[in-house]
Amino acid sequence: MLLKPIRPSNIAILGTFKCSAACQECCFECSPNLSQELSLHEIKSFINQATKINTVKFIVWSGGECFLLGKKLLDGISYAYEHNLVSRCVTNGFWASSLDEAKLILEPMAKSGLKELSLSTGDDHQQFVKIENILNATIVALNLGIIVAIAIETTKNSKFKKEDLVNHQLYKKYIKDKDIEKNLKIISTIWMSFHTDRTFKYEDILNVEKEYSGCDSLFDSIVLTPDKSIASCCGLTLEHIPEMHIGELNENNVNELYEKQFLDFIKIWIYVDGAAKILTKVKQWNTNIEYPKFVHVCQSCAYLYHNTEVMNTIKNNFQKIIEEVLEKYESKRVLRESLQELQVSH
Structure with a gap:
C-alpha cells in the first residue's frame, strides 16, 4: 500500500x-x-x-x-x-x-x-x-x-x-x-x-x-x-x-x-530509524555479520545497500518489524506536516 x-x-x-x-x-x-x-x-x-x-x-x-x-x-x-x-x-x-x-x-x-x-x-x-x-x-x-x-x-x-x-x-x-x-x-x-x-x-x-x-x-x-x-x-x-x-x-x-x-520499505525504515539502527537490528537477526567502523552516517547507508548478506537478512525478517516501522513513519509524518503548516501560516 x-x-x-x-x-x-x-x-x-x-x-x-x-x-x-x-x-x-x-x-x-x-x-x-x-x-x-x-x-x-x-x-x-x-x-x-x-x-x-x-x-x-x-x-x-x-x-x-x-x-x-x-x-x-x-x-x-x-x-x-x-x-x-x-x-x-x-x-x-x-x-x-x-x-x-x-x-x-x-x-x-x-x-x-x-x-x-x-x-x-x-x-x-x-x-x-x-x-x-x-x-x-x-x-x-x-x-x-x-x-x-x-x-x-x-x-x-x-x-x-x-x-x-x-x-x-x-x-x-x-x-x-x-x-x-x-x-x-x-x-x-x-x-x-x-x-x-x-x-x-x-x-x-x-x-x-x-x-x-x-x-x-x-x-x-x-x-x-x-x-x-x-x-x-x-x-x-x-x-x-x-x-x-x-x-x-x-x-x-x-x-x-x-x-x-513511499512504496520502498527500506527507505521508509532509513527515514524513521536511520541506517545505523537498521544494521543493529540486522545484527540481532544474523549474528554472523560483522560491521566495519563507520565515520559518517552516509557511509552506513551505503554499506547497508551494498552488503548482500545484510539485504538478504532484511528480506527474510522485515515482516517482524514492518508494523512498528510504519507506525513510526506515520507519527513522524504527522508531526512534520504540523510543523510545515505552522511555518506556512507564519
Missing part, C-alpha cells in the same frame, strides 16, 4: 559535476575533466514542477562547482526567485581571487535572489583554491546581506583548522567583531576517504548514533543531477547507491517519481 507521502522542504540542482578542483576524496569524483551539465530548459522544467509542491521553500545549487555554470546559474537563481524559492549556492570559491572579483560575481546574484552561500575549504580543497578566496567571497557576501557558512574538512589528521581561518589577516580586518560576523557560521564537516589507500583518523567528531532518530535528509530534498537523474537525497554516498536514483526528468514526472518512493 502506498503510504501518504511526506512533503519535501527543498530541491537541489547539481548542475554539473565539472569542478575547478579535483579533490582526492570528492564524494562525486568531480574534476575539471567532466563536461556534462544541465541545460537552462531542464533547470526551469525541474523548478516549474517542484514548486507545485507548496512545501518546497528553498533551492540548493551544488555540483561539482555550480559557479562554472556562469550565466546559467544567474538565470537559474533569478528564475527560482520568481517562483518564491530562496537560493543557496555551495562552492569552493575559486572565482573570488580578489574582493573586486568576488563583488563582480556576487552582486548580480544577490540582486537575483541568492540568500545563502556555503563555502568548502580544508587541506584537500586548498590544494586547488587558496583560503584567501574563501575569505574574499565571505567578506563580499556578508556585506551584500548574504548568509555564509564555511565548511572545513575535519579529521584528526587535518592541518587546517577553524583557528587558522579566524586568525587570518583578512578575517581580522574585515569580519572580526563587525556586525556582519553574526551572519557567518563556521562548521567542521567530517572528511572521509572513498579510497582504500588513504586512511583518516577521527577524534571527538564522530557520533553515528545520532542517526538513530532517523535520516531526516531522506525525502526532504528532490535532487536533480547533471545526467537528468532525479534522486532521493544529497548524501555523500548518493552516487554510490543506485537505489537513491529514482528516475529521469521529463516534462511532468517529478512529483510522480518522488511519491513512488
Whole structure:
C-alpha cells in the first residue's frame, strides 16, 4: 500500500559535476575533466514542477562547482526567485581571487535572489583554491546581506583548522567583531576517504548514533543531477547507491517519481530509524555479520545497500518489524506536516 507521502522542504540542482578542483576524496569524483551539465530548459522544467509542491521553500545549487555554470546559474537563481524559492549556492570559491572579483560575481546574484552561500575549504580543497578566496567571497557576501557558512574538512589528521581561518589577516580586518560576523557560521564537516589507500583518523567528531532518530535528509530534498537523474537525497554516498536514483526528468514526472518512493520499505525504515539502527537490528537477526567502523552516517547507508548478506537478512525478517516501522513513519509524518503548516501560516 502506498503510504501518504511526506512533503519535501527543498530541491537541489547539481548542475554539473565539472569542478575547478579535483579533490582526492570528492564524494562525486568531480574534476575539471567532466563536461556534462544541465541545460537552462531542464533547470526551469525541474523548478516549474517542484514548486507545485507548496512545501518546497528553498533551492540548493551544488555540483561539482555550480559557479562554472556562469550565466546559467544567474538565470537559474533569478528564475527560482520568481517562483518564491530562496537560493543557496555551495562552492569552493575559486572565482573570488580578489574582493573586486568576488563583488563582480556576487552582486548580480544577490540582486537575483541568492540568500545563502556555503563555502568548502580544508587541506584537500586548498590544494586547488587558496583560503584567501574563501575569505574574499565571505567578506563580499556578508556585506551584500548574504548568509555564509564555511565548511572545513575535519579529521584528526587535518592541518587546517577553524583557528587558522579566524586568525587570518583578512578575517581580522574585515569580519572580526563587525556586525556582519553574526551572519557567518563556521562548521567542521567530517572528511572521509572513498579510497582504500588513504586512511583518516577521527577524534571527538564522530557520533553515528545520532542517526538513530532517523535520516531526516531522506525525502526532504528532490535532487536533480547533471545526467537528468532525479534522486532521493544529497548524501555523500548518493552516487554510490543506485537505489537513491529514482528516475529521469521529463516534462511532468517529478512529483510522480518522488511519491513512488513511499512504496520502498527500506527507505521508509532509513527515514524513521536511520541506517545505523537498521544494521543493529540486522545484527540481532544474523549474528554472523560483522560491521566495519563507520565515520559518517552516509557511509552506513551505503554499506547497508551494498552488503548482500545484510539485504538478504532484511528480506527474510522485515515482516517482524514492518508494523512498528510504519507506525513510526506515520507519527513522524504527522508531526512534520504540523510543523510545515505552522511555518506556512507564519
